[in-house]
Amino acid sequence: MTASPAKVLLDVKGASRSFGGLKALSEVSLHINKGELIGLIGPNGAGKTTLFNLLTGVYPPSSGTIILNDQSVGGMKPYKINRMGAARTFQNIRLFTAMTVLDNVKIAYHQHAKHSMFTSMLRLPNHFKGEDVITRQAMEMLKIFNLADQAHEFAGNMSYGNQRRLEIARALAAGPKLLLLDEPAAGMNPNETRDLMNLIAWIRKEFDLTILLIEHDMSLVMGVCDRIYVLDRGMLIADGTPVEIRNNPKVIEAYLGQEA
Amino acid sequence: MKMLNPLNKRFWGGIVLALVVYAVIQILLTTGIFDDVTRSTLFLICINIMLAVSLNLINGVTGQFSIGHAGFMSVGAYVSAILTLNFDVPFVLALIIAGIVAALCGILIGIPTLRLNGDYLAIATLGFGEIIRIVMLNTEYVGGASGLSGIPNKATWTIMFLFTLITIVIITNFIRSTHGRACIAIRENEIAAEAMGINTTLYKVIAFSLGALFAGMAGGLSAHTFYVINPGSFNFLKSFEILVMVVLGGLGSTAGAVVGAVVLTVLFTVLQDFPELRMILYSGILILMMIFRPKGLLGSTGISLKKFAKKEATKNDSISSESAS
Numbered sequence: 001m002t003a004s005p006a007k008v009l010l011d012v013k014g015a016s017r018s019f020g021g022l023k024a025l026s027e028v029s030l031h032i033n034k035g036e037l038i039g040l041i042g043p044n045g046a047g048k049t050t051l052f053n054l055l056t057g058v059y060p061p062s063s064g065t066i067i068l069n070d071q072s073v074g075g076m077k078p079y080k081i082n083r084m085g086a087a088r089t090f091q092n093i094r095l096f097t098a099m100t101v102l103d104n105v106k107i108a109y110h111q112h113a114k115h116s117m118f119t120s121m122l123r124l125p126n127h128f129k130g131e132d133v134i135t136r137q138a139m140e141m142l143k144i145f146n147l148a149d150q151a152h153e154f155a156g157n158m159s160y161g162n163q164r165r166l167e168i169a170r171a172l173a174a175g176p177k178l179l180l181l182d183e184p185a186a187g188m189n190p191n192e193t194r195d196l197m198n199l200i201a202w203i204r205k206e207f208d209l210t211i212l213l214i215e216h217d218m219s220l221v222m223g224v225c226d227r228i229y230v231l232d233r234g235m236l237i238a239d240g241t242p243v244e245i246r247n248n249p250k251v252i253e254a255y256l257g258q259e260a
Numbered sequence: 261m262k263m264l265n266p267l268n269k270r271f272w273g274g275i276v277l278a279l280v281v282y283a284v285i286q287i288l289l290t291t292g293i294f295d296d297v298t299r300s301t302l303f304l305i306c307i308n309i310m311l312a313v314s315l316n317l318i319n320g321v322t323g324q325f326s327i328g329h330a331g332f333m334s335v336g337a338y339v340s341a342i343l344t345l346n347f348d349v350p351f352v353l354a355l356i357i358a359g360i361v362a363a364l365c366g367i368l369i370g371i372p373t374l375r376l377n378g379d380y381l382a383i384a385t386l387g388f389g390e391i392i393r394i395v396m397l398n399t400e401y402v403g404g405a406s407g408l409s410g411i412p413n414k415a416t417w418t419i420m421f422l423f424t425l426i427t428i429v430i431i432t433n434f435i436r437s438t439h440g441r442a443c444i445a446i447r448e449n450e451i452a453a454e455a456m457g458i459n460t461t462l463y464k465v466i467a468f469s470l471g472a473l474f475a476g477m478a479g480g481l482s483a484h485t486f487y488v489i490n491p492g493s494f495n496f497l498k499s500f501e502i503l504v505m506v507v508l509g510g511l512g513s514t515a516g517a518v519v520g521a522v523v524l525t526v527l528f529t530v531l532q533d534f535p536e537l538r539m540i541l542y543s544g545i546l547i548l549m550m551i552f553r554p555k556g557l558l559g560s561t562g563i564s565l566k567k568f569a570k571k572e573a574t575k576n577d578s579i580s581s582e583s584a585s
């Protein structure tokens with residue numbers, strides 16, 4: 001548990017979140033070291049997505065601290081947290097459906113744009129330079145995800161699997177250190193899931209990423225994750241290596257219910 | 261060199277086309293082929309184009325449903341009229357100041373109200389428009405209910421054309437840049453936009469104040485075209501009129517806003533000869549429009565050669581990918 005601070009990328013201490021009388025998360029503490037691939041599992045309604053929302057600033061924690069890259073980010077606005085190096089995908093895909101695939105990725109590069117609004121309005125040379133850089137970077141990202149040939153298609157018209165991939169591409173374009181994937185394989189068939197996992201393993205190396213993954217597919221989580229955290233009813237009930245989690249009685253109970 | 265960028269080429273091509281339009285109308289006006297009625301219709305078209313294009317930036321592109329545009333217009337009208345009437349400020353400078361004051365109002369109103377969305381924002385902006393009107397109505401300095409009259413008729417075709425062109429060019433340039441894309445992303449999915457590093461509040465306020473800037477200038481031009489302004493001419497019906505132009509043309513499309521403004525202004529002027537039937541015909545046309553082209557005359561995308569080219573490319577792409585799979 002006590003890793004040296006330099007290695008810890010994300011450190012959550014006692015994070016809680018209530019909605020009215022409902023305690024969605026209580027006293028959750030976890031840490032992720034640089035370069036790790038961590039799984040986050042738990043039954044429906046356990047608070048996995050709520051934890052993601054706290055980590056990315058969709059809403060602030062009711063109490064507790066969240067430290068990303070040695071800076072406290074609890075209660076910060078989502079766009080600031082994104083700029084500090086945490087990008088996410090959504091459980092229910094949130095693409096800009098009426099924009100092209102290319103423009104979807106370009107949006108994530110916006111934060112790195114060097115040209116100001118006024119150079120764009122007056123079409124000064126810097127505007128063209130800046131836009132060229134964004135377009136080139138976005139096309140390269142699409143190539144990595146094999147989406148380049150659909151660059152000018154509307155994002156909403158793509159197949160489900162490709163929409164999921166585009167969401168990951170878009171998140172990566174923001175240039176994160178920590179990538180949060182909320183059920184990236186949901187609704188995919190076994191072949192697509194395997195491809196996706198290979199892709200995740202590959203981008204992890206290529207972009208030097210740390211990944212936190214919510215997933216329901218147990219075989220998948222057990223297969224790729226370094227460590228796993230298990231949430232149940234808003235509380236962290238276990239953490240450890242896949243083998244430890246598989247044999248943990250609390251986890252089995254949470255998923256299968258108590259023996260009568 | 262960068263000047264040969266196809267985008268730039270198209271931009272300059274558009275400028276040349278605009279100059280031709282300008283010259284032809286200028287000739288028609290000076291030779292007297294266009295009479296005074298046509299002239300004032302023409303000016304009204306320009307004013308409405310400015311209003312519709314600027315409102316489209318807020319409503320159509322950024323997706324923030326505002327119906328207080330007449331409020332910004334009246335701020336611009338009053339500020340510019342007072343500047344030219346009481347302080348002898350040169351007309352163009354007065355217009356620019358009017359725009360800036362309206363934009364400041366936009367920022368002031370935008371910061372508290374833009375955290376609302378949908379219906380709530382619409383009501384808040386409606387309220388703002390009415391507040392401006394009531395303030396004007398009760399301020400002796402600006403003439404109260406009778407408003408200001410005897411405003412110098414300084415609006416010439418050249419100025420009219422120039423301001424309309426600037427409005428269209430600057431707003432189009434803004435939309436077709438990473439900053440405009442940020443606004444579209446907010447319309448498409450605000451949560452995702454913010455999660456991707458877009459400062460949504462900032463961009464909403466920018467769109468709001470940029471729209472207000474040009475609405476203010478349009479108000480100034482309108483005051484100096486029609487000599488008289490009074491609070492009644494900037495009521496919420498005026499806001500709706502602008503909104504109808506935008507929706508008719510196609511929400512989100514600048515070209516659509518231009519077409520909507522032209523069509524509705526001409527329609528309204530022509531129908532003035534049939535006073536009994538005017539409102540019936542007007543409403544009837546709108547209803548028919550919305551039944552047969554619910555996305556507006558031009559839909560949500562503008563007319564642009566590049567878009568057509570893209571569409572063709574996408575078609576080919578999808579065909580080839582279909583045959584591949």
